[in-house]
Amino acid sequence: MDILERPFYDRLELSEEIVKIVECDDKERFLSLISKFPDSVCMHVVELCASFHARKCLLAIIQGEVSISALEIYEKFVPHFPETPTPLAIVASFFHEAYDIIDLLLKRGPVEHAKIKGHASQTVTDDSPCAYPLDHLLTSLSDEPRLCIWAPGTSLNKLIILLCQWETNSSLKSARLLAPHTDGINDMAWTYVRDGRLVSLAALLLVAQEKVFVPFDSGLTIRQRIVEIVDALRREGDLDHEAVKYQSMLVEARELLDIFQRAGDALSLYCSSLQEYVPPHKVLIDVANVLKKTGHALRPMDHDLRDIYSECPELKDASLFKLSDPESSYNKYLLSPSLTRGQGFCPTGRSYPSVGDCQLFHRLKSGPKLDLMRSASMPRLLRTAARQVDDGVSGISMKHLAIIAVRLNRGIKF
Structure with missing residues (x-):
C-alpha cells in the first residue's frame, strides 16, 4: 500500500520512527525500516534526512540503496503535489553545506532539476511562492547565526569578511555548483535588492558575479537600475520614513555592487581556493588585504569581528595591529x-x-x-x-x- 493511501495514524507512527533513526543518522536501521515498508519512501523522508543533516541516510536514497531513488520519488509525487520541491531544493534549503550531495544529485539526475522552481515553506516569502534551489540555498545561508548578527547599515566590508570565513565555504561551493544551471540570476539578484536581502546578494556575487551584472531586457544593468530609482526618489523631495529607509538600502546595495566590480574576481578566487580550515583572524587579514589592494578604504569597524568570534582571541591582535601595516610580518604587531x-x-x-x-x-x-x-x-x-x-x-x-x-x-x- 502506498504511503499516501495509508491511514493517517499509521503514517504518523512510521514517521516518528524514521525521525528517531535519522536524528542519529543510523543508516543500517534506516535501510532495515525502509525494507519493511518500501512504499514509505517519499519526499517527506528526503526532507527529514536533509533537515537533520543525516548524510548517510540521505546518500542511501540518492545512491539507490533503497527501493526508489530521489529523482523517482520526485516524479512519483509531482502528480499529487504540483508544487512539491525537487530533492535539490530540499537539500539546498535544509542542508546547504552538503556540496558533495548537491553535486551527486546534479550528476545522478537531469541538471534541469536545478532550473525547476519548487515550493519550500521555510524559505519562501508570501509574495514569492516559488524559488530555484539556488535561491533556497542562499536564503538559508543568510539565516546562519554568525551572519544573522550582521545588520544593514553597519559595514559591507565586514559582511564580505564574514561570508569568506571557513564556515560558509561549503555552502558557497554548493551555490557555485548550482549557479551554472540556474536561469535569471540577475533577476534573482534584483529580488534580493528589492527586498533588502543584502546577505543573499553578497553571497550570490561571490559565486556568480558575471551573471549578476548581465543587463536586463531593458538594457540596464542592476547597478543602473538602482541608480535610476535612487535619483527618482531624490527628485521627489520630502520622503516618509519608509521611503528614506528604502533609499538608504538601495544606496547600500549599490555600494556592495561597486565593491564587487573592483574586487569581486579576487574575492571569488580566494573563497574557491580554500581547501582546508583557515582560522577567522587569518581570513580577516587575507580578505581585508584583498579589499585594500583594490583601492577600498577600510575603517576599524570593518575588521572588528570580536562580537561574532568571541572565542577567537587572535582577532584582537589581527584587527588592531596587523591591518595597520599589511606588508609587515604578523608577529611584529602583537602587543x-x-x-x-x-x-x-x-x-x-x-x-x-x-x-x-x-x-x-x-x-x-x-x-x-x-x-x-x-x-x-x-x-x-x-x-x-x-x-x-x-x-x-x-x-x-x-x-x-x-x-x-x-x-x-x-x-x-x-
Missing part, C-alpha cells in the same frame, strides 16, 4: 608583553580599568591633539606620535606606541 593589565591595557576588550595607575595612558593623553585628516602621511604621523610618548627607556617599541596613540585619538577601545 608587547609590557602592555599588560598592570599598565592599564585590558586584553578583555574593555577600556583601561585602572587609568589612574597608568603612566603610559597619561603620556598618550597629555600629548598635543593629532590632526589625522591633515597629516601629510601615515609614517610621518606615526613618528610624530612616537616622539610625543616615548621617553626612550620604556622598553616598548616606538611603533607600538605610535599605533596605540593613533587609536587613542580615534577613540578605539582596546
Whole structure:
C-alpha cells in the first residue's frame, strides 16, 4: 500500500520512527525500516534526512540503496503535489553545506532539476511562492547565526569578511555548483535588492558575479537600475520614513555592487581556493588585504569581528595591529608583553580599568591633539606620535606606541 493511501495514524507512527533513526543518522536501521515498508519512501523522508543533516541516510536514497531513488520519488509525487520541491531544493534549503550531495544529485539526475522552481515553506516569502534551489540555498545561508548578527547599515566590508570565513565555504561551493544551471540570476539578484536581502546578494556575487551584472531586457544593468530609482526618489523631495529607509538600502546595495566590480574576481578566487580550515583572524587579514589592494578604504569597524568570534582571541591582535601595516610580518604587531593589565591595557576588550595607575595612558593623553585628516602621511604621523610618548627607556617599541596613540585619538577601545 502506498504511503499516501495509508491511514493517517499509521503514517504518523512510521514517521516518528524514521525521525528517531535519522536524528542519529543510523543508516543500517534506516535501510532495515525502509525494507519493511518500501512504499514509505517519499519526499517527506528526503526532507527529514536533509533537515537533520543525516548524510548517510540521505546518500542511501540518492545512491539507490533503497527501493526508489530521489529523482523517482520526485516524479512519483509531482502528480499529487504540483508544487512539491525537487530533492535539490530540499537539500539546498535544509542542508546547504552538503556540496558533495548537491553535486551527486546534479550528476545522478537531469541538471534541469536545478532550473525547476519548487515550493519550500521555510524559505519562501508570501509574495514569492516559488524559488530555484539556488535561491533556497542562499536564503538559508543568510539565516546562519554568525551572519544573522550582521545588520544593514553597519559595514559591507565586514559582511564580505564574514561570508569568506571557513564556515560558509561549503555552502558557497554548493551555490557555485548550482549557479551554472540556474536561469535569471540577475533577476534573482534584483529580488534580493528589492527586498533588502543584502546577505543573499553578497553571497550570490561571490559565486556568480558575471551573471549578476548581465543587463536586463531593458538594457540596464542592476547597478543602473538602482541608480535610476535612487535619483527618482531624490527628485521627489520630502520622503516618509519608509521611503528614506528604502533609499538608504538601495544606496547600500549599490555600494556592495561597486565593491564587487573592483574586487569581486579576487574575492571569488580566494573563497574557491580554500581547501582546508583557515582560522577567522587569518581570513580577516587575507580578505581585508584583498579589499585594500583594490583601492577600498577600510575603517576599524570593518575588521572588528570580536562580537561574532568571541572565542577567537587572535582577532584582537589581527584587527588592531596587523591591518595597520599589511606588508609587515604578523608577529611584529602583537602587543608587547609590557602592555599588560598592570599598565592599564585590558586584553578583555574593555577600556583601561585602572587609568589612574597608568603612566603610559597619561603620556598618550597629555600629548598635543593629532590632526589625522591633515597629516601629510601615515609614517610621518606615526613618528610624530612616537616622539610625543616615548621617553626612550620604556622598553616598548616606538611603533607600538605610535599605533596605540593613533587609536587613542580615534577613540578605539582596546
